[in-house]
Amino acid sequence: MRIVVAGSGGLIGQALLPVLRDGGHQVLRLVRRPAQTSDEATWDPALGRLDPEVLDGADAVIDLAGASFGPATRERRREFLSSRVRTAGLLARTIRRLDAPPSVMLQASATGAYGDRGDDVLTEAEPFGSTYLADVVRRWETAAEPAAESCRLVLLRSGIVLSPTGGALRAVLPLVRAGLGARLGSGRQFWSWITLADEVRAIEHLLRADVHGPVNLVAGATRNAEMVATLASTLRRPAALAVPAAPLRLVLGPFAEELFGSTRAEPAALRASGFRFSHPDIESAARWIRACL
Numbered sequence: 001m002r003i004v005v006a007g008s009g010g011l012i013g014q015a016l017l018p019v020l021r022d023g024g025h026q027v028l029r030l031v032r033r034p035a036q037t038s039d040e041a042t043w044d045p046a047l048g049r050l051d052p053e054v055l056d057g058a059d060a061v062i063d064l065a066g067a068s069f070g071p072a073t074r075e076r077r078r079e080f081l082s083s084r085v086r087t088a089g090l091l092a093r094t095i096r097r098l099d100a101p102p103s104v105m106l107q108a109s110a111t112g113a114y115g116d117r118g119d120d121v122l123t124e125a126e127p128f129g130s131t132y133l134a135d136v137v138r139r140w141e142t143a144a145e146p147a148a149e150s151c152r153l154v155l156l157r158s159g160i161v162l163s164p165t166g167g168a169l170r171a172v173l174p175l176v177r178a179g180l181g182a183r184l185g186s187g188r189q190f191w192s193w194i195t196l197a198d199e200v201r202a203i204e205h206l207l208r209a210d211v212h213g214p215v216n217l218v219a220g221a222t223r224n225a226e227m228v229a230t231l232a233s234t235l236r237r238p239a240a241l242a243v244p245a246a247p248l249r250l251v252l253g254p255f256a257e258e259l260f261g262s263t264r265a266e267p268a269a270l271r272a273s274g275f276r277f278s279h280p281d282i283e284s285a286a287r288w289i290r291a292c293l
Helices: 011-022 074-097 132-149 169-177 196-206 224-234 245-261 268-272 282-292
Strands: 002-005 026-031 040-042 060-064 104-111 152-158 158-161 181-184 191-194 213-217 221-225 241-245
Touching: 011 026, 011 060, 011 196, 040 191, 060 074, 060 221, 074 104, 074 132, 074 245, 104 132, 104 181, 132 152, 158 181, 158 196, 169 224, 181 245, 191 196, 191 224, 191 241, 191 282, 196 213, 213 221, 213 268
Parallel strands: 002 026, 002 060, 026 040, 060 104, 104 152, 152 213, 158 191, 181 241
Antiparallel strands: 191 221
């Protein structure tokens, strides 16, 4: 397949591109600077600039772009939302106008769509929640909807992506390895998660699977305290500490929902499509992380 990828410089993109190329796919990266190689094309989502010829005739478009979490300043919150809505919207509108549109657009999204839902099991049929992050996801996915008029649109509602080199564990793992593993707050909140290896495999699977609409990219959901304890046990370290919620909520503002909110997402659509996880439980995920260190 000829695949155009936006947001290839992030954690998922950097892991995905070698897998796609090893699979025989031709990958074209969208970059915000002047293109330097034949596998790059310049675009500017902030100014709405994208040459339609870059997408015309492509077999697939994968959009992984979006600014990361951080201290909840007004500027960071604005960029967090606009970086997602601008990129998804520009790609979707361009696809809708093409004479030869791609057969599929895989659009990054998040299980934050469901909000803080306690112990409720959440499939893709659940409505949006009422939290800040749920509203961001709603706007994000709405921006991508025009693409569905011309191709199969898949909304990749990723949970917390577990990786030994980045993502949610970037700050956690060094503490766990030092014997300072700690639950966050009560630790009873469910974290919906998937290993980076399975995230990449699932994205590649969805390029061809007969699936459209939202797809929960999670292997399962584990309470925060259990996840930290399992990681620590696998690394043969203690994990008896706790991080109070108040200081992090003060710094992260609404972004703290990702850490302290409870989202128990179920990968119903992914399983129904025939996908099988390499790391279906937190124990196998922890062993994989240990093997990668």
